[in-house]
Amino acid sequence: MPLEVRGLDLSFLKDGTETRVLRGVDLTVEGGEIHALVGESGAGKTVTASAVMGLLPFPSVRINGGGIFLDSVDILRLPRRNGGDYGDGGLP
Numbered sequence: 001m002p003l004e005v006r007g008l009d010l011s012f013l014k015d016g017t018e019t020r021v022l023r024g025v026d027l028t029v030e031g032g033e034i035h036a037l038v039g040e041s042g043a044g045k046t047v048t049a050s051a052v053m054g055l056l057p058f059p060s061v062r063i064n065g066g067g068i069f070l071d072s073v074d075i076l077r078l079p080r081r082n083g084g085d086y087g088d089g090g091l092p
């Protein structure tokens with residue numbers, strides 16, 4: 001079951017200010033693969049991993065575009081529990 005991040009574009013919202021931190025992130029991880037996210041400080045490694053894990057701090061985050069597909073389901077479109085976590089029973 002591949003994990004596919006496609007065109008992920010994401011902003012943080014604070015005090016009426018929008019800060020765009022991810023622009024067009026694409027990655028694919030096939031089942032059984034292990035990858036490392038490499039980049040300079042502030043590049044968005046933690047935010048990308050948090051998005052995949054369902055740990056984005058909504059409602060301080062806005063998804064501007066793209067998706068995160070697990071078994072072809074966009075986990076960013078799943079209902080959020082407690083305004084934050086994805087899904088109502090954990091990740092599919």
Ligand SMILES: Nc1ncnc2c1ncn2[C@@H]1O[C@H](COP(=O)(O)OP(=O)(O)OP(=O)(O)O)[C@@H](O)[C@H]1O
Nearest residue numbers: 012019021039040041042043044045046047048057
């Ligand atoms: N909760 C947050 N609210 C607002 N901005 C945030 C938040 N978390 C991260 N950011 C911003 O998002 C951008 C990406 O941060 P991130 O923590 O993903 O970088 P990183 O690649 O993991 O860096 P490092 O190598 O230092 O861990 C940075 O500009 C950071 O300031």
Ligand SMILES: [Mg+2]
Nearest residue numbers: 042045046047
């Ligand atoms: Mg980090």
